[in-house]
Amino acid sequence: MTALLSLDGVDKRFGSNEVLRSVTLELGEHQVMSLIGASGCGKSTLLRCINALEPIDSGVIYIDGERVSGPGVDLNRLRREVGIVFQSYNLFPHMTVLDNVTLAPRRVLRRPQAEAEATAEQLLRRIGLWDKAREYPDRLSGGQQQRAAIARALAMGPRLLLLDEITSALDPELVGEVLGIVRELAHEGMTMVLATHEMTFARDVSDIVCFLADGSVCESGPPEAILVSPRQQRTQAFLRRILQANRI
Amino acid sequence: MTVMNSGRANPPQPAPEAAAAAAGARSPSGLPGARPWPYLALLVPPTGIPAMRRYRASRRAARNGDGFTARALAAESATWSWYSAALGFAALLLAFAVLFLTANHNAVIEKFFNPGVLRSSAPEILRGFLVNVELFLIAELLVLPWALFVACLRMLPGPASRPIRALAIAYVDLFRGLPAVVAIYLIAFGFPIAGLPVLGSMTGFELCILALVLIYGAYVSEVFRAGLQGVHWSQTAAARSLGLSHVQTLRYVVAPQAIRRMIPPLLNDFIGLQKDTALVSFVGLLDAFNQSRIVASNEFNLSAVTGVGIAFVVITIPMARLADRLTARDARRRQGSSA
Numbered sequence: 372m373t374a375l376l377s378l379d380g381v382d383k384r385f386g387s388n389e390v391l392r393s394v395t396l397e398l399g400e401h402q403v404m405s406l407i408g409a410s411g412c413g414k415s416t417l418l419r420c421i422n423a424l425e426p427i428d429s430g431v432i433y434i435d436g437e438r439v440s441g442p443g444v445d446l447n448r449l450r451r452e453v454g455i456v457f458q459s460y461n462l463f464p465h466m467t468v469l470d471n472v473t474l475a476p477r478r479v480l481r482r483p484q485a486e487a488e489a490t491a492e493q494l495l496r497r498i499g500l501w502d503k504a505r506e507y508p509d510r511l512s513g514g515q516q517q518r519a520a521i522a523r524a525l526a527m528g529p530r531l532l533l534l535d536e537i538t539s540a541l542d543p544e545l546v547g548e549v550l551g552i553v554r555e556l557a558h559e560g561m562t563m564v565l566a567t568h569e570m571t572f573a574r575d576v577s578d579i580v581c582f583l584a585d586g587s588v589c590e591s592g593p594p595e596a597i598l599v600s601p602r603q604q605r606t607q608a609f610l611r612r613i614l615q616a617n618r619i
Numbered sequence: 620m621t622v623m624n625s626g627r628a629n630p631p632q633p634a635p636e637a638a639a640a641a642a643g644a645r646s647p648s649g650l651p652g653a654r655p656w657p658y659l660a661l662l663v664p665p666t667g668i669p670a671m672r673r674y675r676a677s678r679r680a681a682r683n684g685d686g687f688t689a690r691a692l693a694a695e696s697a698t699w700s701w702y703s704a705a706l707g708f709a710a711l712l713l714a715f716a717v718l719f720l721t722a723n724h725n726a727v728i729e730k731f732f733n734p735g736v737l738r739s740s741a742p743e744i745l746r747g748f749l750v751n752v753e754l755f756l757i758a759e760l761l762v763l764p765w766a767l768f769v770a771c772l773r774m775l776p777g778p779a780s781r782p783i784r785a786l787a788i789a790y791v792d793l794f795r796g797l798p799a800v801v802a803i804y805l806i807a808f809g810f811p812i813a814g815l816p817v818l819g820s821m822t823g824f825e826l827c828i829l830a831l832v833l834i835y836g837a838y839v840s841e842v843f844r845a846g847l848q849g850v851h852w853s854q855t856a857a858a859r860s861l862g863l864s865h866v867q868t869l870r871y872v873v874a875p876q877a878i879r880r881m882i883p884p885l886l887n888d889f890i891g892l893q894k895d896t897a898l899v900s901f902v903g904l905l906d907a908f909n910q911s912r913i914v915a916s917n918e919f920n921l922s923a924v925t926g927v928g929i930a931f932v933v934i935t936i937p938m939a940r941l942a943d944r945l946t947a948r949d950a951r952r953r954q955g956s957s958a
Contacts, residue, residue: 424856451862461857465875474871475861527861 373436375400375562376421376531381430381440383413383420383586390416392587393430398579400530401560405573405594408583409609414566415458417583418533421564422455434531451479454524455533458540460516462508468495468519469504472526480527487526494522498552514545521552532556534565570613574598582606657696660703663710670699729920736922740914744923747910748930754824754896754906758831759889765832766839773844776865787840794837799830800898806830807902827899835892842888846881847873879949886942890935897931907931 374397383391390413398404406414419425421432423439423446432440439449462471472494473487482490495501498518508516517537524532534553538546550572557563557576567573573580574594581591582603590603601607657674660667677692720727773787794802807826810818821829850873858868900909907927914923 419856422860424860446859447862447864450860453860455860457853457857459853461853463854463857463872463876475863478867478871479862523861 374398374433375402375435376564377433378421379431379433381417381420381432382428383416383425384428390586391420391427392585394583394586394588396581396588396591398562398564400562402578403557403561403563403565403576404579404581405577406564406566406581406583407568407570407573407597407609408589412583413586414583415535416586418455418535418564418566421531422453422533423449424455447479451527452529453531453533454527454529455535456517456520456524456537458536460508460513460520460540462516462520462523464508467505467507468500468511468522471508471519472523475523476526491522491526494525495519498522512545513541514548517541517545517549518552521549525556530562532561532563534563534567536566536568538567538569568613570598570610582609584609656700656704660700663703663707666699666702666706670696670703673699731921731925733920733922736914736918736920737926740911740918740923740926743910743914744907744926744930747905747907748927750824750899750904750906751893751896751908751931752934754828754831754899755889755893758828758835758892758896761828761832762835762839762892765836766843769836769840770843770847773840774847791837791840794834795841797834799834799895800901802834803827803830803898803902806833807899823899823902823904827902827904831892831895834895835888838888838891839885842881842884843877845884846877849880850876883942883946883949886938886945890938890942893935893938894931897927 376396376398378394378396380393380395381391382389382393394413394417396404406417408414416425420427420440423444427440430440431438434449434452438444462468463474466474469488469491472491473484476482476487476490477484492501492504495504498521500515500518500522503511503515503519508519511519517540521537537553538549541549546569550569553563553565553572554576565573565577577594579591580594580597582589582597582601582605584605590597590601590606597606598610601610654674657667657670660670673692673696677689677696680686680692681689769787769790772783773791775783806829807823810821810826813819818826818829847869854872854876855868858872859865863871896906897908900906900912903909907930908924911923911927915921
């Protein structure tokens with residue numbers, strides 16, 4: 372079986388700052404991978420590289436066995452297959468929620484408006500936002516905006532969904548509604564890579580947990596192995612710090 | 620505290636020293652003392668009298684030991700005094716203006732605002748002003764696509780388009796630095812003298828429009844560029860991540876958000892363009908300013924020129940107000956969305 376997503380020795384530098392060092396990963400279809408690690412360890416950059424929002428300096432990225440990094444790749448086609456949800460939602464403020472969700476299907480996939488809106492209605496009903504479809508994003512709470520952003524990414528029917536710390540900007544009481552949707556998606560077999568600080572959630576939802584430190588994969592494996600009995604000292608130290616922080 | 624030693628005789632006043640001391644004890648800071656400003660305010664009676672009344676009442680309250688009322692009244696008195704100061708200052712300036720207009724047996728009114736000259740020159744001036752209006756309307760319509768084109772050239776991505784970007788930058792630098800009157804002079808006089816094909820056979824009117832479009836195209840292209848670059852890059856990231864192309868991202872996501880910010884500075888540049896149409900009189904076009912200069916030298920009276928000034932001011936006021944309103948609305952909206 373070929374993996375849906377595989378990274379082979381991916382390097383990324385910002386000037387002289389090495390953000391990713393020969394990252395090698397594999398993720399099968401219908402699997403969920405959580406990226407954990409301290410702030411600045413390269414989680415977000417890794418996700419942005421997979422979606423080609425940042426070019427990589429060396430190494431190769433494959434989606435479904437097809438090379439999607441390097442010159443001459445049709446990035447717009449790649450991005451149709453890979454959706455991303457950002458920490459700061461990034462909804463389009465000049466469009467209603469419905470228009471946010473239907474923009475890409477209409478303009479990129481050339482779907483007729485009625486069809487795109489029917490799909491959007493289904494998605495929005497499912498995440499409980501259909502009654503806000505005609506509202507502008509600034510009238511919505513953070514949790515609602517983030518759910519709308521997930522709907523916008525799903526409307527393109529991606530094979531892989533990247534979630535970049537999607538609950539970090541939310542008030543604590545709004546985190547649940549967003550994570551609930553991610554959990555549902557995982558149950559339905561959506562392939563996902565998520566950067567997260569929610570360890571309990573990562574343990575529940577993922578098939579693979581991957582601990583990044585200083586831009587390289589320090590340790591990865593099943594959630595129990597990484598989060599309960601990590602082998603690497605750096606992983607142990609990181610989890611200890613998280614535990615202490617939670618106790619406070 | 621000055622309250623204590625202000626020895627104003629006020630008959631129904633039990634034990635002034637003690638009361639003031641009590642007031643002082645209750646409110647250790649900020650008790651109103653004797654100050655000169657309410658007396659100065661009396662120079663402007665409509666606001667000076669209320670200021671004075673409140674000041675007196677405040678002093679009385681202070682002596683009776685009611686520090687709270689005293690402070691409140693003193694604050695009101697200060698407000699009225701400020702009104703007086705502002706009103707007095709404005710009246711002073713107005714007086715100087717009247718003095719200026721009426722000096723030397725109404726010389727200024729006679730030479731600048733002569734009703735007879737204004738009336739008799741009005742038809743010519745208005746006919747000339749139509750030339751100005753035509754100039755700026757046509758130039759404004761042409762500036763928009765031209766400036767957009769220049770802005771797009773300047774924002775072309777990638778190292779390959781560096782020469783094109785450099786050219787666009789050179790154009791913007793040149794026409795922003797060149798005085799408008801010099802540019803108009805060079806183009807409207809120079810092109811026909813040089814006998815250039817096409818350009819040389821254009822009329823003076825057309826060449827003036829060309830010059831104005833070139834000058835204001837430089838300014839407006841900067842407005843466009845700033846507007847488009849002012850949209851946060853995360854919006855572009857979101858659009859591109861959904862598979863929208865570079866052009867689609869500009870068309871559906873960046874431009875609609877940028878236009879709202881571009882309109883106020885754009886209107887400002889248009890006001891400048893409207894005013895600069897008066898410069899075409901230097902290359903012999905019979906616009907309003909040129910007409911008025913002819914009248915001025917014939918009559919030895921500048922009233923016709925004043926008339927042109929009034930016409931320009933009147934026609935830019937709506938644009939200026941609109942620009943102000945849009946700027947204010949934009950500021951409100953930005954505040955509202957950040958709250």
